[in-house]
Every structure is written in structure tokens, then in C-alpha cells.
Amino acid sequence: MFLIIGSNPAESHPMAMRHIGIAKGKGAKIIVVDPRFTKTAAQADIYVPLRPGTDISFLYGLMNYAIENDLYQHEYVQNYTNASYLISPDYHFEDGLFSGLEEKDGKLVYNTASWAYQKDGDNIRKDPTLQDPQCVWQILKKHVSRYDIKTVSNVTGTPEDTLLEAYSTYCESGKPDVAGNLIYVLGITQHSYGTQNTRATCMVQLLLGNVGMPGGGVNPQRGQSNVQGACDMGMLWNNITAYLAVPDATKHPTYQDYLDVTTPKTGYWSNTPKFVASLLKAWYGDKATRENDFCFDWLPKSDGKDHSHMSSYGSLEEGHIKGVFCWAENPSVAGPDASNEAKALEKADWMVCVDIFENETAAFWRRPGANPAEIDTEVFLLPAAHIYEKEGTRTNSARHIPWRWKAVEPPGQAKSDLWIADRLYKAIRKEYEDGGAFTDPILNITWDYDQQDNDEPDIEKIAIEINGYNIADGRVLGTFGDLKDDGSTACGVWVYTGYYYVDPQEQDPLLKVPATKRHGTEDKSGLNVYPKWTFVWPLNRRIVYNRCSADPAGRPWKKDKPLIYWDGAKWVTNDVPDFGIVNPVTKAPSPPEVTANAPFIMLPEGQGRFFNPSGLKEGPMPEHYEPVESPVKNPISSQQNNPMAMRWDGIFSKLAETGSEEFPYVATTVHYIEHYQTGVRTRNSPWLVELMPEQFATISPTLAANLGIKAGDDIIVSSARAEIKCKANVLPIVRPLIVNDSPVEIVSLPWHWGYTGLSQGDVGNNLTPFIGDANVAVPEYKAFLVNIRKA
Amino acid sequence: MKKGISRRDFFKYLGIGAAGTVFFEGISAKPAAAGENLPSYDVGPLKITKTKETSSGCSYCGCGCTTIVYSEDDKVVYIEGDPDSPINEGALCPKGTALSDVYTIVDKNRQRVLNPGRLTEVLYRAPNSDKWEVKDWDWALSEIAKRVKKTRDETFEEKDENGVTVNRTMAICQMGSANVNNEEDYIINKLMRGGLGVVDLDHCARL
Numbered sequence A: 001m002f003l004i005i006g007s008n009p010a011e012s013h014p015m016a017m018r019h020i021g022i023a024k025g026k027g028a029k030i031i032v033v034d035p036r037f038t039k040t041a042a043q044a045d046i047y048v049p050l051r052p053g054t055d056i057s058f059l060y061g062l063m064n065y066a067i068e069n070d071l072y073q074h075e076y077v078q079n080y081t082n083a084s085y086l087i088s089p090d091y092h093f094e095d096g097l098f099s100g101l102e103e104k105d106g107k108l109v110y111n112t113a114s115w116a117y118q119k120d121g122d123n124i125r126k127d128p129t130l131q132d133p134q135c136v137w138q139i140l141k142k143h144v145s146r147y148d149i150k151t152v153s154n155v156t157g158t159p160e161d162t163l164l165e166a167y168s169t170y171c172e173s174g175k176p177d178v179a180g181n182l183i184y185v186l187g188i189t190q191h192s193y194g195t196q197n198t199r200a201t202c203m204v205q206l207l208l209g210n211v212g213m214p215g216g217g218v219n220p221q222r223g224q225s226n227v228q229g230a231c232d233m234g235m236l237w238n239n240i241t242a243y244l245a246v247p248d249a250t251k252h253p254t255y256q257d258y259l260d261v262t263t264p265k266t267g268y269w270s271n272t273p274k275f276v277a278s279l280l281k282a283w284y285g286d287k288a289t290r291e292n293d294f295c296f297d298w299l300p301k302s303d304g305k306d307h308s309h310m311s312s313y314g315s316l317e318e319g320h321i322k323g324v325f326c327w328a329e330n331p332s333v334a335g336p337d338a339s340n341e342a343k344a345l346e347k348a349d350w351m352v353c354v355d356i357f358e359n360e361t362a363a364f365w366r367r368p369g370a371n372p373a374e375i376d377t378e379v380f381l382l383p384a385a386h387i388y389e390k391e392g393t394r395t396n397s398a399r400h401i402p403w404r405w406k407a408v409e410p411p412g413q414a415k416s417d418l419w420i421a422d423r424l425y426k427a428i429r430k431e432y433e434d435g436g437a438f439t440d441p442i443l444n445i446t447w448d449y450d451q452q453d454n455d456e457p458d459i460e461k462i463a464i465e466i467n468g469y470n471i472a473d474g475r476v477l478g479t480f481g482d483l484k485d486d487g488s489t490a491c492g493v494w495v496y497t498g499y500y501y502v503d504p505q506e507q508d509p510l511l512k513v514p515a516t517k518r519h520g521t522e523d524k525s526g527l528n529v530y531p532k533w534t535f536v537w538p539l540n541r542r543i544v545y546n547r548c549s550a551d552p553a554g555r556p557w558k559k560d561k562p563l564i565y566w567d568g569a570k571w572v573t574n575d576v577p578d579f580g581i582v583n584p585v586t587k588a589p590s591p592p593e594v595t596a597n598a599p600f601i602m603l604p605e606g607q608g609r610f611f612n613p614s615g616l617k618e619g620p621m622p623e624h625y626e627p628v629e630s631p632v633k634n635p636i637s638s639q640q641n642n643p644m645a646m647r648w649d650g651i652f653s654k655l656a657e658t659g660s661e662e663f664p665y666v667a668t669t670v671h672y673i674e675h676y677q678t679g680v681r682t683r684n685s686p687w688l689v690e691l692m693p694e695q696f697a698t699i700s701p702t703l704a705a706n707l708g709i710k711a712g713d714d715i716i717v718s719s720a721r722a723e724i725k726c727k728a729n730v731l732p733i734v735r736p737l738i739v740n741d742s743p744v745e746i747v748s749l750p751w752h753w754g755y756t757g758l759s760q761g762d763v764g765n766n767l768t769p770f771i772g773d774a775n776v777a778v779p780e781y782k783a784f785l786v787n788i789r790k791a
Numbered sequence B: 001m002k003k004g005i006s007r008r009d010f011f012k013y014l015g016i017g018a019a020g021t022v023f024f025e026g027i028s029a030k031p032a033a034a035g036e037n038l039p040s041y042d043v044g045p046l047k048i049t050k051t052k053e054t055s056s057g058c059s060y061c062g063c064g065c066t067t068i069v070y071s072e073d074d075k076v077v078y079i080e081g082d083p084d085s086p087i088n089e090g091a092l093c094p095k096g097t098a099l100s101d102v103y104t105i106v107d108k109n110r111q112r113v114l115n116p117g118r119l120t121e122v123l124y125r126a127p128n129s130d131k132w133e134v135k136d137w138d139w140a141l142s143e144i145a146k147r148v149k150k151t152r153d154e155t156f157e158e159k160d161e162n163g164v165t166v167n168r169t170m171a172i173c174q175m176g177s178a179n180v181n182n183e184e185d186y187i188i189n190k191l192m193r194g195g196l197g198v199v200d201l202d203h204c205a206r207l
Ligand code: SF4
Pocket: A013, A014, A015, A016, B058, B059, B060, B061, B062, B063, B064, B065, B088, B091, B092, B093, B094, B095, B096, B097
């Protein structure tokens, strides 16, 4: 059973689609929820059209249906979620807003005190009967009860019978022995309430007992070859590496403050001090001692404000950022309000771009309409190596970390990014040898990657540093359970511990190699686990939260496909368990009742959250709001938009008003199989350009008829930000949806094109709004307003 | 090729050493892993006989398909899916199939040549200039390092307005990348954050 929402794997993740197709051949049902009738939808048993930006309504409708018709997984909800927890009596919700909304420094913020669990000392108060009106279950029931089929249909524009069919079909997965697999991607995340959309998908999966099950789960499809790995390596402003929070001067002025604030008392994150100390040892080596807090103060501290992509562009535009490194990334095509982002780059003194082809960001000074003579920015464009011209690992959607070997030398002067980063460091260090601002970290950071007779840095040394080692003897560690907070271990990325470890127990000489390099093809369990096909973080665990695959007594929910189960005397494991299967002291098997109460090991309370007591920015539970640019008033409450959506001033503030007559159609950005993201490589591939030659927008036959447009006509698509020219594609894969009794037309807009390379076209993202999700500042690409006319 | 090792076993050896440096000789269209009972469709030696095979991966979507790269004289000539891989079981989508185009393409004379768009030189665009100039690595690295030092030194904050040690610069921004290897990202992050004190560091997972 698949629920694919806001994701089109047939185009964007073709090999995932292949496996879905194989499952379909064995009888799995596929439900696709998407504003467009996509290639994935064409393979579906049920296709659910919905208006862009209304996923929470759809998912809440599903939850309400499951609860009203008693189709949810009772035992799972009772034992593995926080359904029984009591919430503060001060909690309430009214007309789209939660309790605790306050104004602070002219900005709205939630005070989350009223969302907290009730406690007796350290213990959370619970009602196992789930009857207390303040228990999460009752709050949830009441919250989603507003989303009946009729209401949902009016918000999403989906016909009522389609909703009913989808809901009743997916609720089959509420049976304990039926797994439901929820697949989502950018259609869920790229909204001003994208994090809450994602929360809603998790809540559905908890309700139907689908998390931790083989064949189940909440499965985001990663868009890029190493987007997962880049996040793990700490390439997001808010974590150093491996999800360790960035030090924040307003919250943790000292190391002790940092440890106190970021380390919960229970759950796996209670080990945070070991991970941080090991990271600091990896970076600052001998200089990092217990006495000097392992050089914690050498790390930069943020100022309590956001520093993600859009905020950096805001800062560029305001003239604060003077130097830019743009490493294998192309925001002048990928960023929101891209033409204004390109304009903001003019404020930089210098920019260093690293890529395989000239991209639009490197070439921003000769973009259409710009006068190079007026642009002062110096640009360095460094030629890089492609994946098969170097070695190393990338991490896929399933957290596999396979090693890739080097096939050929990069052409001409092109170099691996490893070489470029290494030489850049050395050049900067040289500049600082005669002094400069705070030279300590620059001169002392561990950087011993040279090899004899080879110009490339020693990648094995870097891999071992990422993996973690014992400092005294250099022993490579097999598990992050061995990391210490006393400075005796070094580890750059704690979740990767084990990826470069050679298993001493391994008998097969072919597999007695660092785990990432394994190509073992055995799958004894028949569950597609393939435990020796490379390495999966954490600890080679293929299915996380796998205690949930068995009932509290340790019996597998799916008897024919047991992942992990208690055989009466011990645990039988077809995957690496994420709970202690033996008592750490006595080594005796831990009986099921000991491990049943905290299967969600990364949460302090150990149980899945329908209600998030620490809250996301806009609430402890999702709620439907309209996209910031919407053709309609919010049909659910008088709160039109997410009150916490991130907005910016100046050139980035241009928006269409609700119900705009100037921009009456809802646009959503989309991908096609032949091109990859900003197209830097694929638009330079003659094969792919032949298959998919130019920029277009898809509109419905009704809209085309109204506007007198034929397929193949040149059209202008405009938004409050910009306008672009492209071809019209007229197909009933988008159709008007009826919302508040009026039709809403949908425009589907690929965004792979730009002004460099073999195939060129206008930048789709010139149209998208500079609006960010309240929690993680992901732009609202998936629902905004446009107009269309013949060119 | 060592005797007794099937074609499918071949890639398992990659981890041990001598990665991808063996010529794969004399294959025919006989399915080598399938044992002796299957028929052989002998169509003579394949064109890729003289190529080197290397295990690599696709650089596009997050499926992370495993590829076999065929190269000749240090030129990539063909790429296919690795049949051993449980991820893609030998298949590739159009993008993965076209991965070799990033290195070489077939030109109008039906010759395999370097993709003319590939960057093979260090390029520099001076202020107000309307063109790229070719430079060498030494010059570029040292000029970049000077810019980094100047910007960092002019804007570096050791303490904030409350006297908290912050050791940061908020005038340098690092964007990227979801398109380089883990080990590369790791040292880029280490340099920018751990060395220079950069706060504005983000990549396109956000986009
Ligand atoms: S071959 Fe296609 S499906 Fe496989 S990783 Fe590449 S882009 Fe994704």
C-alpha cells in the first residue's frame, strides 16, 4: 500500500518508482495525491487531484475518517505514541490559532508554556484509557474532527467520492499486519507551513501503525545525489555536523550552557556531550583539552537569527555579506525570486564558484538585462571534477553511503572538490601565517591530509576522521556507542561511525573491507534488507524505529515478514535493532516488556508524537492555512496565512494579494525526468536536450480555450515578481478544481532552464515568491499566483 | 581477470584494492553469472572489450543508483547500471544513462570528444568586465585567499554586544553542496565553519 503525496517518483526518483511498480505487480495498491495527473499518477489505482498547498486538509481528513470509522491501529497508538499523555489545562485552540500567541518586539511569537505535558516531578501524567479531555488523543480527535469529507473537499477541490475512496483504501494499512508506505517530497515541504505538512504525514503513519514496519515508513525522496549526506556533514547553517545544534550566543554563551541546553535527560540525544567533544577533538586535535572546553569558543556562534539561504540573500542585499562561496550550487536558477537573488549578488565584492560547467550564478553579471560594466563583483570560477573523476561517498534517500571509485582523470585543469578545498585551506593559512584576526583556528585546525606521491588529499584519512577513532591508538571505531566526552575519541560526524570500519568478524574476504565499500548481495530475510550492500547510517540499520515492527510482546505485526521479534527466549533480528536486545550489564536478553515503552529512541519521551509539546513555530499540531499567495480566503478559519511564515523586506517583498485579479491562477513548480534541478549538467547533455529541449508551462484545455492559446504557442507567465516567456503545453493533466464554488486553474511550471549551457530558457524561479516556511525557511515554491497571456 | 571469479563477483573485489584498474577481457553476450545451464547468445566480442570498468554511481537524484563506468584511454565512453546493486538492479533512468555526456559527447563527425561545455581552466571575471579570463590555480588560490583574509579581518567579531565570545564573520557566505561527496563537504564545512568562523553556511537541501 502506497500513499504518494507531493512526490512524482516516476519522473524525479525513477528507480524508487521501479520498486513501487514491482510491489504493484505483487498486489500493492498505489494512491497518488498531486495537483497534476503525473506519470506516477498514471500508474496509480487511485488518483487524488488537490489544490496546491492543501495537503494538511487532505491528511487531516484521512485521520478523521480513520478515527470516526475505527480503522486506526489501536495497539500501536496506545503503546507507541503519546496519545495518552496529558497536556496543560491552559492549552486551547480557536479559529486557526493556538494558545500562547504573543507579540514580542513587534513580531508574533508563540509562548509554548500551555503546550507542555502535565508532570508529576519528572514523570509525565498519562491517561491510559485515553478519555481525559486533556489527553493528546482527545485533543487530536477534536482537532481533526473539523476536517470532515465535505469540508476537505471544499478546501482541496477534490471530489468527495475520490476522497472517500482514497481514505477507505489507505485505511486498510491501519490493520496491524498491513504496511502503508507514505512517500513525500518537495510538494509537501516547499510551503510556508511545509514542516507542518511533514508533521501531518508522520501523524497519519503513527495513527495507522506504519512507522518502523518493513514496507512502511515516512519516506522523503531525496532530490539530489548527496542532499542527505550534505545535511549529515553539517552543510546547513543550524547544525555543526550530524544534527548537533550550532552554538548560539543568545542561548549558549559557554560550553557548559551549550551542553545543558542541547542535552535532554532521556532519549539517545542524552549522549550529546560525547558527540560534541569528539567533534571538537576531530577539528582541533591536541589544542582541544578538557580544560579549555575542547576549544568550543573557536567555533563561531550565531546571533539568534536565521542564517539560511533566504536570510543570507537578505543580508547580501543589505550589504552585510561581502564574499560568497558558491560550491556546486546554482541559486540564480534554484533560488526563490531568482532574478532578484541574482541582483543581490551585485552587492558582493567577490564570489568564488566551483562547478563542472559555467552556471547561471557564476555568470550572473551577464544575465539578460544586466550591464556588466556596472557590476563590480569579482568572480572566480573553479573547474571541478565529476563523480566518476574522483573517489568518495554520497548518501542516498535510504541513507546508504556507497563508495564510488575513480574511473578517469578530470579533464584539463579540473580538480576534485577535495583537492580544491584542501588547496584553498592551505592558501588561506599561508595568508594568516603573518597574523590577522583570530588566527588560532586557522593555524591550528587539524589538516594532515597530504600523501606521498599523490597530489590528491588522502581521502582515507578524512573518512576515518568522519567515522571516528580512538585517539590513543588510532583504532577505527565500529559504533558511536564507543564515543567519549572526555577527549579520548575523535569523530567528525557521529552518525557515520562504522561506515569506514572493517568488521573483524567478517569471514568473506571480499567483504572484509571498510563497510562503505561492501558489495554484498545476500538478503537472507527476503525483506530487501541487503545488510552487506555498503553501509547505512546509523550503525547499518536499514529500517529505523524497528522495535515498532513488533507488538509490545515482541510478536511481529506481520507474521510472514518478521523484521525483529522475540522468540520466547531471545530477540531474532533481520536488521540492526535500535533498542537494547540484551541487558548491557548481565548480557541476558532483554524481554519485550523492557523495550516496549520507548521505541522512538531519538525523542526524550520515547514515544511518537501526535502532539509536539515543545512545538514547531506555529503550533503543537498542524493546521490548514492558505499559501501566502492564494486565490481564496481560508475556508477553515479566519486566519488566512501561517502567522509565523518568514517574510523579507525590500526587493524581496513583492507579493500578490489574496484573490488577486491581476494574478488569478495557482502555479506550482515541477521537475521532469530528463533534467536535473537547475539543469547545469543535463542542459549540457546533447542526449537529454534532444529529449527535453525547452522551457514550457502546462495549462488546462479550459484555460487555454479561455485565453485563446494553443499548444506550442509562445506565452508570457507573470507573477508579482517577474515575467518569463516559454511555450504553452495544453494538457488535461491539470484541471480546474472547484474551491468555495469557483474553479481554480492550475499552472504547472518546470524550472530547469537558465541562460547558460547548450539549452537555454527563461528562469522559472524568477516567478516564485520570497516566502519561507516558519521553521526551516524552505521557500514557498509549490503554490503561488500567476497570470498568463499570449506572447 | 582472475580465474573462477564471475563478472558479478568482480566488483566485490573493488573494496580490497586495485580499484577499477583491471581490463575486462573477452566478454561475450553470455550471462556470466548465470551458471552453465543457460544458453549463450554468442554475438562475438563486444565493442567495450578494451574498456576499463569502474564501479561508481549516478550523480543525479537521491536514489543513488550504482553504475559501471566504461572508459578507454582516460575517456568515459559508456555507463550502465550495476546488475548487482539492490538499488537499481542494472537499470538506469535517462539521466543516468546520459551520465557519460558530462565527460564526452559524440560530435557531428561521430567522434567521441570532450563535452565542449566542460570547464577545463580556472576562469576569472574582473570587476566591470564583460568576459572571463583564463588564469592558473596558483594565482587564483592566492588571490582568493587574500580576499578571504581581507573580508574576514575587516568584519571579524570576537565578542558580541553582550560580551559573549562569538568568534565569527557574518560577511562571508558559503552555499553548497548536495552535489559533492561527503568527504568533500566535510572538509569544506571544517574550513569554513571550524577555520574561518563562517555563520552563513547553507546548501540546496533548503531549496
Ligand atoms: S539513474 Fe536516474 S534514478 Fe538512478 S540515481 Fe540517477 S537520476 Fe536517479
